[in-house]
Amino acid sequence: EDQVTQSPEALRLQEGESSSLNCSYTVSGLRGLFWYRQDPGKGPEFLFTLYSAGEEKEKERLKATLTKKESFLHITAPKPEDSATYLCAVIGSGNTGKLIFGQGTTLQVKP
Amino acid sequence: DTGVSQNPRHKITKRGQNVTFRCDPISEHNRLYWYRQTLGQGPEFLTYFQNEAQLEKSRLLSDRFSAERPKGSFSTLEIQRTEQGDSAMYLCASSTRDTSTDTQYFGPGTRLTVL
Secondary structure, three states: OOEEEEEOOEEEEEOOOOEEEEEEEEOOOEEEEEEEEEOOOOOOEEEEEEOOOOOEEEEOOEEEEEOOOEEEEEEOOOOHHHOEEEEEEEEEOOOOOOOEEOOOEEEEEEO | OOOOEEEOOEEEEOOOOOEEEEEEOOOOOOEEEEEEEOOOOOOEEEEEEEOOEEEEEOOOOOOOEEEEOHHHOOEEEEEOOOOHHHOEEEEEEEEOOOOOOOOOEEOOOEEEEEO
């Protein structure tokens, strides 16, 4: 059964303090790994898609990387507006396209 | 492109009542997904349409739940005889093309509270 585990569950950073969020996955043939950002009371907002090990994507202060077992979301010099829950999801082979999500990492960046 | 829209944004109902939610996908998207999210958890898949055909339903979708997508445009999700355990955020997402790995874009969700 496809499974996604994110760590830590919660992370508090000072503004400018860089860190990484982890997404470990077990899937029968990875077809895609997705990162989303979710603000309280809102729907997930798409950030990145990664398809194969070694792939990297960047957007402003965020960089996503992928290995055969996990993905990292690196946050460089975060700002308070980066505070949100970050969700990781996968699509496995033989899957109709439904996303299997982890439980998310809630990030709080203090000024 | 106005994004995925969902209505209502909030719904409060009494146990035993029926509720219906609507999702309007991005106009050119032919795939539409419904997910449910409870507090502190990631979204869980409920069902999926390609055009007007409902191609997959989760075990989470009991017989009290029904979803439709007439004419392959908007979709509705109905919950009959609501229970307190149905309280959650109901999210709709859409994607384009026929590749299963295409990016899904989410709507703002409908927050359901069952009293």
